[in-house]
Amino acid sequence: MAVLKHLLTGILMCWAMQTQAQILKQKNNAEALYNQAVQETKLQHYDKAISLSHQALKAQPDFIDQQLLLARLYMLTKQYDLSRKYTKEVLAKNPRYRDAYYYAINVELTTGKYAEAECYVDEALAYFPGSREFMLKKLGILDLQHKVYRGNELAETILNKYPEDTTVRNAYIEHHLQSGKYYQQLGNSGMARQSYDRVLLVDPRNREAREANLGVALKGGNYQSALEQVNDELSAHPGSYDLLMRKLGILEDMHAYTEALSTLQEIQRRYPGDAKAHTLETSLRMEAATYYANMDPYTLYGSVLEKNPGNREALDKLIGYSMARGAYQEALAWINRGLKAHPNDSRLLTLKMDVLEGDRKYGSAAALAMILYQRAPNPALKERLVQLQTATGREYLAQQQYDLALASFESARQVSPGDSTVLQLLANTYISQKNTSAALKVLDQALTYYPANESFLLKKSGVLADAGRYEEAAAIAGELAARYPSDERFSNNFADMRLTAGRNLMRAEEYDLAKQQFEQVLAVVPSNQEALEYMINMQSATGKPDSALYFADKALTYYPGNRDFLLKKASVLQDMHAYNESAAITGDLMNRYPYTIKYKNAYLTSLMSAGTDYQRNQQPDSALAMFNQVLALRPKDSMALLYSINILNGRQRYDSALAYSAQGIKYYPDNETFLMKRAITLENKKDFAAAALVADSVVKLQPTAVNTDYRDYLQSKTLKNQFGLYYLNSSYDYMSDKYNIATIEYRHYIKRGSYAVQLNYAGRKTGNGLQGLAEMYYTHTPKLYSYGMLAYSNKTVFPQLRAAYSIFKTFKKDIEVELGGRYLNLDSTNSFSGVVSVAKPFGDFWVNLRGYAISESSDFYTSFNLTTRYFMNRRQDYLQVVAGLGTSPDDRSRLINFPNLSGLLTHSIGAGYQKVIRYRTTLGLFGTWINQKISDTGYQNQYDIYVTLQRKF
Template sequence: MMSSLKYILSGALLCFSMQMQAQVFKKSKDADQLYDEAVKETKQQHYEKAIALSREALALRPDFTDQELLLGRLYMLTGQPSLARKYVKEVLTKDPRYRDAYLYAINIELGAKQYYEAECFADEGLYYFPGDKDLLLKKLGVLDEGTKFYQADNLAQTLLDKYASDSTVRRTATGHYLLAGQYYRNRRNYLMAQQQFEKALLLDPDNEEARIAINNLYITTGSYTRAIEQVNADLTANPGSYDLMMRKLGLLQETHNYTEALAWLQQILKRYPNDAKARAMDTQLRMEAASWYANADPYLLYQSVLEKEPGNREALDKVIGLSMSRGAYREALAWINKGLKSNPNDSRLLGLKMDVLESDRKFTEAAAIAEVLRRGNSSSPDLRSRYAALKIASGRDYLAQQQYDLAIPEFEKALQADPKDSTAMDMIANSYINQKERGKAIEVLDRALTVYPNNRRFLLKKASILTEMGQHDEAAAIMEQLLNQYPADGKYAASLAEIRMNAGRILMQAEEYTLAAGQFRAVLEQEPSNPDALNYLINLHAATEQPDSALYYADKALQYYPDNKDILLKKAGVLTDMKRYEEANAINYQLMQRYPFTLKYRTAYTDGLLAAGTAYQRNNATDSALTTFRQVLTINRKDSMALLYSINLLNAKQQYDSALIYANQGIKYYPDNVTFLQKRAVILENQKQYEAAATAADSVVRLSNTPANNDYADYLRSKTLKDQFGMFFLHSSYDYNSTTYNIATLEYRHFIKRGSYAARLNYAGRQQGTGLQGEVELYYNHTSKLYSYALATYSNELVFPKMRLAYSLFKTFKHDIEGELGVRYLNADSSHSVSGVVSVAKTWEEFWVNFRAYFISDSPEFYTSYNLTARYHMNRHQDYIQFNAGLGTSPDDRSRLIQFPKLAGLLTRSVGAGYQKTFRYRTTVGLFGTWINQKISNSVFQNQYDIYITLQRKF
């Protein structure tokens, strides 16, 4: 039992220790990660968990404004307004230009019914973001909640003027008018309520709430006629609506128009035959009608008089008047037409018919009667104005139906009757604007402005059209005129600034930068602190490579917005363009310190350091450049450009070990990046670690199989090959001898770290036997600029000289000049000659030229020989074309050494050319030809022709 308990306790302790170890060594999350998690939890409505994560993030970074705002929102969502208010206010204290914080603050105060505080936050937000649609909509809501409907009306109109086509604005404004209408209706201010409901219907003609409200209002105020007109209008749009049909029946019943009510009920029953309510109304209406008419209806009495005396004018007037008062316009029109049959020019009846038609919204027909009446009394100003009003109403109807070809003539006729009618002018202009005929609209507005030169509506409309036409200067002139007339009205200043800003934007898109800058400067003359104009001027001058001007406007902007991070970032960018890297990097460093988790500031700082480093690099300040690039890598150890620049600089300084560390670091972070692998291969090549370099080059080929990469890989792989096999063949022919002579050579060469050594066997067949010659050769590099060449040969003397010895010391000087000092010894046919050798070689990019002189002592004679060789190298110096010319016979001339004692004193000239080609740095083939002309005597010359073929293969 005790043993079991012991095991259980041990296991529990082990689990507890493992859990504690996991907690201790668990990698802590930073504030940004916590913020991201809090956002995810908020979206999933896990508010308590999101609050805990947010508080943890703020504990790590107290000045994290985004996190504070999220926490404020979470407290709003969980019904904790006090805490929400605390965090949102802290955000606004730290960053007064945090737009979303104002929206949250307004919502908090609205929820707490603190309307004054909410309005203050809205005004404060609009101070920093003037004209912001969302803030304006929030303020409208605050004013509505606080029942400040007069101010709200003005704000709603401002929103509609600025965002006329925005569905959200129109919907919000409609809601405002409905709310205001209900407010005034509840306080029995029916006139104001009616105006508000009419505005709502103007914005949303299909709004059911507005229709019902205004209909009820008509009934409350006893305006049954207007109520019936409204229902009839609604029925025109929706003729089968049961509710509308029953509403009209109720109104007819209220006005005791039982005849029409019963007829209308029959239509309802026809459409809804099984409706119990409608069927019950049939009996009820007939009972009410019988009771009403039993008490004597004046209408019926006057109608009975007319039946007996059709010409009784008083009875006719009464019947017409009663029909109109009951809203029975069709009946009234029928009685008027009956009267006009007997007296067609009766002005009284014509006037009544005009009224009826107008009430029935038949404005065109009413205007035609008004025209008839006006002709009969042309001096009447009332008839003239009535005619004009009816023509305008008729035109509006056509305009509403987008029948512009019918609307415009109506407005023009109204103007003919009253040339100063501003409404007609306005309607004509609107017609042309709706048709996008801006030129004609301008003509109409100009005509209107000759009559009303200071009319604000016409001026604003003209300015708007000119802006749309791209005539911004003219539009701005109009706004300046309005601003001068009404300096206290801020909307004109704002409109003028907006016109100029739009003009500047359009000019920038058209790449008219000078003109665009003029527009933005004009905005600053009016509003020196306008942030958009300042921003555009900074961007514009920076883009057009005018950094001094860009810096001027950046400094000017910082006078108004000293802590604006975007402007500071732009100023740093301008300073970078001006190569004032220290100042630019100081700003970027401050921004990075203030916002350590914002990537763009870190990027800007590192980019600035890179620019400074490359500037040091161009000025050969290598150590300063490397220090700067190390700063970049301290901030971002994965910065590819800093790694590459550092590799190149260290390579140039021959600090290969350090360069290799950076190359390996680059490969670690970017394993598929060809450049870092190439750099590694080059560094290893410079260190003469050819095996490792070739492996790196093979990796490059696997990632990017291009001819250049394959070529470099082959080159490096060839450097790892230490042995070479060669075959050579020399063919000589003569014009003075029919015999040809050939020399075949086999060679083995081994490459060592400081050069190479080789052994050769030369074979030549002659009539007297087979000539064999053995050779050993050495190239040895003492230093990078000093190397030796040595050669020793021995033969059986049948063809070749018995012995040759050679040694030269080569040294490289400045400007790619190479000098040689050497000695040669030759033993042939019992002749012993010793020669001194001097040569000078020079390289010009792909060209190499060598001039060599031999000073030959063959006792008792002394000779000289000269040789000039020129080569043109191709394909990374693998291949070359060669040209050579010689004077005299040199001890290095293999084809004539056996005859050297005979030829040494002769005047010999030679020219030759050849081509050598290397395949993949392993196999080399060559073909060379030489023509030698020897002067035997003053009149005798002989010629020799050599063909030399080579083949070498590394392995």
């Protein structure tokens, strides 16, 4: 049963791993197919792009970018129903996908479904309020549906919001041109003229609007207006043949034959060869003769007034006829004639005001309205006065004469302080001039009349923000957001205020205050993407990774799968040393978007950090696994290679370390670091010959003192033989003889130690002494080795027989303990000694305390030595100090007198220095003073000088 359970578990694990691998493979495949489809679309291979897109969606059904591409392809191939299908699927998954709305709107416009297109653009504006592009789209849709009034309102809104935007101005002009044409088709010449006038307010020289206005005037019989327009054109182009002929036609229609004949004469003068002008002269004169033969009422009333200038009825009739014909200048002339006789006549003044307004001379009309209002104030006249002053100000604004416009609006405000239109225009003008204090003063006055008005509150909030008074601006925006919680305009406006304040505080490095701004944004709009990004960044920057992680998780609840927030979360986890969690996120991003380099780099950074963290925590195998993952993705990563080499050397996996060093040298030839790592690895492997060759190449590349020294060290390790010369000079204060020993030595190094043979020579009065000696050091394990020695002589000077053996064991903290024995035969005296020593390094110092227990016949003695060395130059050279008590069986200088010295109280102290030159030649100089007590009051002294020379070859 247990076997079956384990078997099922194994099958499930394999199935899960295969499934995960398959999903990853499908995602990668879907990305690749998507990229191919994009390329085919650019080449206009639409059928092939559609096929690739369906393959990508089959591999990854939730691939939203691919669905949108398919919607575009079906629109390009005029398969509109399919395009609608995929667009709706995209918007259902992500209602804030901006490009999807463009496709949805364009499909409905192309198929003539304007109402559906309008629904889509309204939906887009709900998610992106104030978007210039979507507002312009909506304006175009309204124009296609001939919804003129709504279009007018929207056009004004867009122009007020983007007054300096060329695209918006062009759209505004195009809208009113279309509106004018539409009204012309309906036969509504008054509304058509208003549309063309709005165009001319924005673009006074718009030729199409001027021509259309002229056409409207002629069609409506408003010849005087048409004549004035032609005269305006002629002032700019005085010799234009077409304009002169058009003026001639208008004058003919007005029956102003005298002026018409004068115009015809000017044409003939300017264009003497024009046949048409000569033909017109006869017909024009005949028509004039016929007309004057049948005098109209206007002429008759004129003759009456000529005979009786005070006839008021005739005057009123002439004014009426002139205004009916649109001849405002003529009507004004009759009114002025009447005012000469009756300067204070209110009716004539009112008529004159009407004529001036009809002739668009709003300033003059407003001046008359002021006179009339001051004489007889009444609500109707007050409203008329304010309208005229407002119209005057608008005219000045169109001409960018802001001072005159302000004067007109201020006059209107004095008459009607609470007029909302006047207050709006005043505030807008001051804002356009960047006169913050004046704009705020006007807005404050407006809010005293309309305290809850959204438009004034929003405008004041914007002015305060532009002035840098963000707290006051945000307070107003916050009040509006609280009052209308379901209206995104106000919450978004509040968020923009706080975000701007936060950015400025960040630039001033006031991070805590900036955080408060972003927190207030999130309190009103918890899903605000920009505020969430700032909070994550700032919490990370100020050393609060836990808070940064909280906001990253919060952001991902609103925007699950968002790449930027996932990457930020991974970065926060990295800062928190949660490297494996960070790597899980960045690894998933890399797999989902394999062609995005930043995700791959982030994943590699997480792996490297995890690896170095494992190294610090003494987990080399886990660290090595991380570095291997890095190298699988980026084989040239130098740090991963170096760390791996170090770990493998530490684990004594030298062959693997050599493989990594070879990989590093392959990608970075002649790199000093990788060459040195290879040399060190070969040294660890005891392959000193190969290591020395690599070190030599390092020296050729970088001939520094350190590199040269290391090369010499490795080369010395390849030398197996050593020749030595030693000289010991001993002198005494109690006799004239000297005891000198010369030694020659040969030593051979083997894998586990070394062995040596010596020949010692000493000359005495009693004869010459020779001694042969053999010794060996043998390493059993890295922490256990032995020393053995055997010497034999002719007994003349040296002891006949010497033997020694010690075994050394290294314990924790580098404490070395020695146990051994010594044997000495001299003059039929046999001496047996036991040896115990303890050694311990302390940094560059090394201390050894050795004790001897000596048994000689029936006597028993002890001896002690304390040796201290100070190492230098990579522990090659040292200074040495030795203090002794008693006579040691290892002391060669006193063995000749050994039986005589037994039992004497002996003190000794010595010092010396050893120097190694290029790891081959060793020089040493040592001196010792020995003091022996021979009686209660008698002492004798011995002085030793010891010189050494060793040379490896």
